Amino acid sequence: MKRDGVEIRWHGRGGQGAKTACLLLADVAFNSGKYVQGFPEYGPERMGAPITAYNRIMDRPCNVHSNIYFPDYVAVVDETLLKTVDVTSGIKEGGALVVNTSKSPDEIRKMLPEDYKESVYCIDAQKVSMETIGKNFPNTPMLAAVVKVSRVIDEQQFIHDMRESFEHKFATKPQVIEGNMKALQVAMKEIVAG
Amino acid sequence: MAIRDRLSGNEAIATAMRQINPDVMGAFPITPSTEIPQYFSGYIANGKVDTVFVPVESEHGAMSTCIGASAAGARAVTATSSAGLAFMWELLYVAASMRLPITMAVVNRALTGPININCDHSDSMGARDSGWLQIYAETNQEAYDNFIQGVLISEECRLPIMICQDGFITSHGVSNIELIEDEKVKEFVGEYEPENYLLNAENPLAVGPYGISPYYMEVKRKQAQAMKDSMPVIMDVAKKFYDMTGRKYGFFEEYKMDDAEVAIVVIGSSAGTGKEAVDRLRAEGQKVGLIKLRVFRPFPRIPLAEAMCKVKAVAVMDRAESFSNSGGPLFNECRSSLYDLDNKPYCINYIYGLGGRDIQVEDFYEIYKDLFVIYENDDPGDVYRYMGVRDSRFL
Known part of the structure; x- marks a missing residue:
């Protein structure tokens, strides 16, 4: 892949919203004028099974339709996947891993292959979600963390666009909008680099 | 002005269907095309279209619905994948030999053995001898554009048409797309006015009778001729589409x-x-x-x-x-x-x-x-x- 865009791989479990976060990221990048791809890779369809989703965010139309093997950034929505999936596989030099966890980046790094040398970012997306939304929806804080780390969109623009997106998405339950907005802002503050 | 949007291939097809506002949709869900009737039934529920939606018991029923509706004089559409297409097999040949212009979105998925939900072309390639026109798409944009063109091609040729796209890869992949304004699509596809149809009381006719040996082969030869004659039609419709959108298509x-x-x-x-x-x-x-x-x-x-x-x-x-x-x-x-x-x-x-x-x-x-x-x-x-x-x- 030419370095004229950003490629992101998401790891999650069916039902956790990794695909939704991936599609939301495509949405907000689209709103900022980019060419985007957001697509899931499905294995057997069942709740809890590992799923992968991908984003390409570029300044030119994107022809490639394969999966992403050499991502700039990887987001792990479920920490338990670190034991079974090689989430760091192919991460480019200068890239980063973003994990939903209550652990520190140092603790997470010990769980990764020794040859992984790029950055590790941790965000306790479950805690942020419980405190702001009142339920465990880790994908909203994870999305904010990925935007913060990847810088694919200007943060202010992102916050502005997400309000519009939530107002549209939650048109029938507007009471959840503020909690979700708060989740984005808190996640951007609480993410820990290592 | 084209409408800049980002949609999955399935959303793009459902949008094209909404803009076309067909008379009848017979549908049964199957991965990865399920979202097409799902989105479309939402348009029906919200009054965006006045299509008669027939939620049947199987794909065999879905194609039968389209055949009945099309023979009656309606513009009929459906969507399917893989085993769903396989279950339509018998009816695919019926639709083609009855020269019914049905537009079907095929979201390509492997045929079972072993069971698999992901993309390959074994489903529609298996149906290549059924007498249907087949057009394939690289992107969500092409799937959308092909579906709109497909309605006209099909009706002009009096042959059913499959508008194919790759399961999950484009059907579930969200990317940029330029949509055409509703009124322009409506004008492009126009009203379907069949020459002969069952509900025309002025000119009663029988459709789908037994084809005895002295006639069967002539029916097949005419289907073959229709396939040959579809070549210039496909190019004419592409030209008309280019004039509307600036997007160029060919064989x-x-x-x-x-x-x-x-x-x-x-x-x-x-x-x-x-x-x-x-x-x-x-x-x-x-x-x-x-x-x-x-x-x-x-x-x-x-x-x-x-x-x-x-x-x-x-x-x-x-x-x-x-x-x-x-x-x-x-x-x-x-x-x-x-x-x-x-x-x-x-x-x-x-x-x-x-x-x-x-x-x-x-x-x-x-x-x-x-x-x-x-x-x-x-x-x-x-x-x-x-x-x-x-x-x-x-x-």
Whole structure:
């Protein structure tokens, strides 16, 4: 892949919203004028099974339709996947891993292959979600963390666009909008680099 | 002004259907095309269309609904995939022989054995002899554009049409798209006014009677003629579509073929990945090209053969096996089309991408490399090959 865009791989479990976060990221990048791809890779369809989703965010139309093997950034929505999936596989030099966890980046790094040398970012997306939304929806804080780390969109623009997106998405339950907005802002503050 | 949006391929098809506002949709859900009737039934519930939606018990029922509706004089649509298409098999031939212009979105998925939900073309390739027109898309944009054109092509030819796109890869992949304004689509497809139809009390007729031997063959010959006559219709509709949108369509797209020495012929989303390989190899000075086949039925034998003759060696890529022990369906038709021509290129086959096996830019490098070897050694080697099989013992 030419370095004229950003490629992101998401790891999650069916039902956790990794695909939704991936599609939301495509949405907000689209709103900022980019060419985007957001697509899931499905294995057997069942709740809890590992799923992968991908984003390409570029300044030119994107022809490639394969999966992403050499991502700039990887987001792990479920920490338990670190034991079974090689989430760091192919991460480019200068890239980063973003994990939903209550652990520190140092603790997470010990769980990764020794040859992984790029950055590790941790965000306790479950805690942020419980405190702001009142339920465990880790994908909203994870999305904010990925935007913060990847810088694919200007943060202010992102916050502005997400309000519009939530107002549209939650048109029938507007009471959840503020909690979700708060989740984005808190996640951007609480993410820990290592 | 076109409407800039980002949609999945399934959303794009559902949007096209909303804009077309067909009379009847018969549908039964199957992955990965389920979202199409799902979104569309939302448009019905919200009063965006006045289509009669018939939620049937099976795909056999869905196609039967479309056949009944179309014979009655209605514009009918449906969507399916894989085993769903297989379950329609009997009715596919009925629709085609009754010359009913049904527009069907096919979201390509592997046929079961072993069960698999991911993309290959075994479903629609299996239906290639059913008498349906078949158009394939590389992107969500093309799926949308093809569906809108498909309605007109089908009605003008009085042949049913499959508008195919790659399961999950484009059906569930969200990317940029330019939509056409509702009123422009409405004007483009117009009102469906069939010449003969069951609900026309002025001119009663029977449809689908027994075809005794003295007549059966003439019916088939007429279907074959209709397939032949669809060639100019496809181009006329493409011209009309170009005038509306500025987006150009033909039987196939030639990508950097003018001075190419070797080329790949491919259908569907993989063509995009192949184009990226072409761009990168061209940047290194390698003269490679690509032909993306859009229309598989009718098979554009003569123009495609001429395009392939621009190069010295061609690799034809099949995302379906035919277990003939002599290559996939696209390969056999491509290779056969070259037979009468002088200066024909070497023509080899790769079976790839079965059951969602991913194909990457680097895989295309390998194929182009193989083609240069063939060209330089003047020897095609084994023409029936596989790309992307994990275990070399199976090669």
